[in-house]
Amino acid sequence: MADATWSAFQGTLTSLTARDWIVALISAWLAFKVLQALYNVSPLHPLSKIPGPKLAAATYLPEFYYDVILVGRYTHAIKQMHEKYGPIVRINPNELHCADMSFSDEIYAVGGRKRDKPFHQVNGSAAGTGNAFGTPDHDLHRARRAPVAKFFSRAMIARLEQEVHDLAQTLCNKLLAENKDEKDRKPFEIAHAYSCFTSDAISSYCFGKAFGLLSRNQWQPNYREATLAVLKPVFFFRFFPILVSSVKLGKYLVDYLPADTALLIRTLQIDIPSRVQKTKNDLDSGIVYDRPTIFADLLQSELDESEKKQDRLVEEAVTIVNAGTETTSWALAVITYFLLSQPETLAKLQDELKQVVDDPCHLPSWTTLEHLPYLGAVINEGLRLSYGVSSRTARVPTTEDLVYRGEFNKKPTTLVLPRGYAIGMSAAIAHHDESVFPDSYTFVPERWIDEDNKIRKDLERSMIAFSKGSRGCLGKNLALCELYLSLAALVLRVMPYMRLYETTERDIRYDHDMFIPMTESGSKGVRLSNTLNCYRIYNIFIIYINPLTAAFIIRWQSYPDAPPPYSSLAATASEPAFSDASQPRILHIPTLQQSTHLPSEKPIAIPATSSKLGSPFLRAFPPILEDEYHLPREAFLRFLDDLNRAAVASPPVQILGMVGGIVSMIPLHTAQIVGNSVNAAATLSTYAMSKSRSELCISTANKELFMPRGLKAEFAKLDAVARYAKIPILDGNGRIEKNSMVLGPWEDASAQSSLTVQQRRLQALGPWIAPLELTPLPELHVPDNFVSKMHASTSERQRKKEEKKMSKDRAKAHEDWTEDSRKAREDYEKEMRKIEEEFAKVQRKHADEPRKLERELQKLDREREKCEKEYEKEMRKVYKDRLKDDKEEEGVRKVLWLLIRPIGNEPME
Structure with a gap:
């Protein structure tokens, strides 16, 4: 019997095809992952008592989505977790995150206790685990760090400080010579200049000879853009560490890469190895270095x-x-922006430096400059807002459990953090703790200054720009030496002749991680223009007329004001919440006649049919393309149809999503978890493929259709559309105002009931965007593919159903608002009548007692003011509830737009 069973089993195995084996292996892997996720959220897991979202505790998918798909945005999600769950949260199955800086000494083992690095973090480093920074084991890290650490001690840096001083002066000389001929003058990004300086400083320090980037004629090529390009896959490597070795292929492709990237690859993979080998050969030959x-x-x-x-x-x-290049250069760039945008701060720093610096070409020592309180405050504030490393830096306590005692929502919190699991912090979160750094996004050096230096010491304990403990930044002293010497020279020699060029705070504001902080896509960095020759002309001309006038004009020219905020919000942002006590604040959408655009100036904006992933764009044609840009209707609609096809999920992913949906309907807890996990995987796959294919499609169209006609097509959210089209719905930070109504009030439901959701969106934005002609959205034909046809049909039915529901919700929200407003108004008027009656009664009763009458009337005035405030508060609540219920208003803010605009037509700041 046993032989027969075994024979049958063997027969089954031999009959399986390669496809069967693949399906079986994938099924087994999925089953293992599901069981692993169930264990991660079960009480059996050591981290089960740590608060946090269950999905993050079960799987790495949230981290993968935010860091890989959305590119480096998990820190933002972690910040939201802290707001909801408390100062310690579980951010993935095996890692915790802390937002309480008072616990940082425990995390980073200040005092010499053992702390390993988590492999999950080390995997993100393309440099490997053979270096001290990427060494997970505490003891091996200590052995590797010790021989290097002495070179970054204060004593050693003091010996070699003159090299940094010389490089700082070379940097200033080159900046002052930048575009000195007025006809050739053009703006440049200062971070490139600082990258050359820091690269030469660290290479000189390491090898005894600088890379020589400052001695080149131009700032580029340098390592900045190439480093950013190399850092792009850092999070992808974290999840797929086997691919890290692919970086080593760069040296074989160096002749085919862009100049910046080729320079970096050649330096890291060819020049540095040859320098290391040369050092070894010199030692073997008995050659002694002079330093x-x-x-x-x-x-x-x-x-x-x-x-x-x-x-x-x-x-x-x-x-x-x-490590010694981009972090320091970015800190200098951030400080430069704030000094040039805050003239009073720059003037104050110059005054302090002039007290100790006789000749800015020959600076005092680093130690002397360190004792200048305002210079130190400016540098610390710059480090706080440049973060150093913005990604979280985690540690693994291996010999002890950690006990956290803190407070959340005014309640005491105690958590035991088991050994063997990573816990970390993020500078991008810690440096904006409002309880430590009030108004944390503002550059305020004064917050670091007091008479006995106590405040500065307390604030420094709340900083992790250089991390902390035995694994803290090795080059902290060198970085500070570079910052003090270079900034002193720049402030006295260069900044009086520089001004910001089309740079705002969003060009230095943290947007996402790539190990180091990154600004939002499209930012051109901190750009400066050199006005040295202009100052000399003004100086010579005006000094002969009036020396006082000359000093004033030169000072005004040297320190220009920061560019204004979004002008479209200047008026609306400061308006009161209610213009009338009986009406909520509703952003007025002007009529077409009120728009300041000429028809040809309006950008083309076509919305997606819904805010869901992979939604097609509305099939519409802007006549302006044919009339002014001679782009045929057929060619544009063909592009639009191709773009919509690119957004649709492939049949295998559609099947995966359907299977997940079916499984999740089974009334079993495990089945629902499996179904939802499969659905999530299908959704992520849909987003990734849709994004890549859509971007490829739009890139091709730009080359073939739009750019030859002076146009550019791109995907945009509503806030970006509003900036280009100058729609007054943005707040001072360029975001859509929370209390604005993009679609406008539903004043005549019967007149708009025949319009579709898309038509109402276009009607609301009509005054600011080019007119569109709607054409029917065709089916997405895929020959002999039943799955895709069914998917398209189901999606269209679902979209129409959702739009119908949104219309009903909007109508009901308007009815509720009308009714609640009426009730609030009636209650208000009733109370006011009572007060008026009381006024008359008091006046009659105390007509002969002036003092008593005055007291009583003042009391009634206070009651009336209180009544008015309560009414305003109630109306605000009614308005917020109405916005919350209006899903159509919510949907228009989330939908993606296809934006087509003239090249060079940047949004007004």
Whole structure:
């Protein structure tokens, strides 16, 4: 019997095809992942008592979505978790995050206790684990760090400080010579200049000879853009570490890469290895260096021979050079922006520096400059707002459980954090703790200054720009030396002749992570223009007339005001919440006659049919394309149809989503978890494929259709459309005002009941965008593909159903608002009548007692003011409830738009 069973089993195995094996393996993997997720959220997991979202506790999918799909935005999600769950949250199955800086000394083991690095974090580093920075084990890290650490001690940096001073002066000389001929003058990004300075400083320090980027004629090529390009896959590598080795292929492609990238790859993978090898050969030949260098000392240290292999030393060199370049240069760029946009801060710093600096070409020592309180405050504030490393830096306590005692929502919180699990912090969150740094997004050096320096010490304990503990930033002292010397020289020699060029705070404001902080897409960085020659002309001309006038004009020219905020919000942002006590604040959408645009100036904006992933765009044709840009209707609609096809999920993903939906309907808890997980995977796959295919489609169309006609097509959210079209619905930060009504009030429901949701959207924005002619949306024909046809049909039915429901909700919201407003008004008027009656009664009763009458009348005045405030509060509540119930208003804010505009037509700031 047993033989027969075994034979049958063997027969089954041999009959399986390769496809069957693949399906079986995938099914087994999915089953394992589901069971693993169930364990992660079960009471059996050691982190089960730590608060946080269940999906993040079950799987790495949320982190993957925010960091890989949305690119480096998990920090924003973590901040929201803290607001909801408290100061300690569970952000993935095996990692915690802390937002309480008072607990940082425990996390980072200040005092020498053991802390490992989590492999999940180390995997994101393309430099590998052969260097001290990427070493997970505490003891091995300490052994690798010790020989290098002494080179970054204050004593060693003081010996080599003159090299930093010389490079700072070279930087200033080159900046002052930048475009000195007025006819050739053009703006440039200052971060490129600072990247050259920091690259030369760290390379000089490591190898005894700088890379020589400051000695080139131009700022580019340099390492900045290339470093940012290399950092793009950092989160992808975190989830797929096997692909890290692909970075090493760069040296074989160096002749085919852009100049910046080729320079970086050549430096990291060819020049640095050759320098390390040269150092080794020199030592073997008995050559003695005239100054100490890191790698000569490493090769002569007591490290094991395995730690002195060329590959490991190259990894160490690459890590030190990368870490010492962009973090410091970005801090300088951020400080430069704030100093030039806040003239009073720059003037105050110049006054302090002039007290100790006789000749800005020969600066005092770093130690002397460190004692200047305002200079130190400016640098600390710049480090706070540039973050250093913006990604979370986690540690693993291996020998002890940590106990957190804090407070959340005014209630005491105690949590035991088990050993063996990572816990970290993020500078992008910690540096904006309003309880420590009030008005945290504002550059305020004064917050660091007091007489006995106590405030500065307290605030420094709340900073992690250089991390903390035994694994803190190795090059902290060198970075501070560079900042103090270069900033002193720049403030006195260069900044009086520089001004910001088309740069606003959003060009330095943190938007997402790529290990280092990144600004929003489309930012051109901190751009400056050199006005040195202009100042000399004004100076010579005006001094002969009036020296006082000359000083005033030069000062005014040197420190221009920061660019104004979004002008479209200047009027609306300061308006009171209610213009009349009986009416809520409703943003008025002007009529077509009120728009300041000429028809040809209006951008083309076509909305998606819904806010869901993969939704097609409305099939509409803007006549302006044919009339003014000679783009045929057929060609544009063909592009639009191709774009809509690109957004649709592929049949296998559609099937996966359908299967997930069916499984999730089974009335079993496990089945629902499996179904929802499969659905989530299908949704993520749909988004990723839709995004990549759509971007490819629009890129091709730009090259073939739009750019030859001076146009550019791009995807945009409503706030971006509003900036280009100058629609007055933005707040001072360029975001859509929460209390504005994009669609306008539903004043005549019967007149608009025949319009579709898309038509109402276009009607609301009609005064600011080019007119559109709607054409029917065709079916997405896929030959002999029943699944895709069914998917398209189902999606269209679902869309129409949702739109019908949104229309009903909008009508009901308007009815509720009308009724609630009426009731609130009646109650208000009733109370006011009572007060008026009381006024008359008091006047009659105390007509002969003036003082008593005055007291009583004042009392009634206070009651009336109280009644008015309560009425206004109630009307605000009614209005907010109405907005909350209006799903159509909510939907228009989330929908994606296809924006077509003339090239060079940037939004007004």
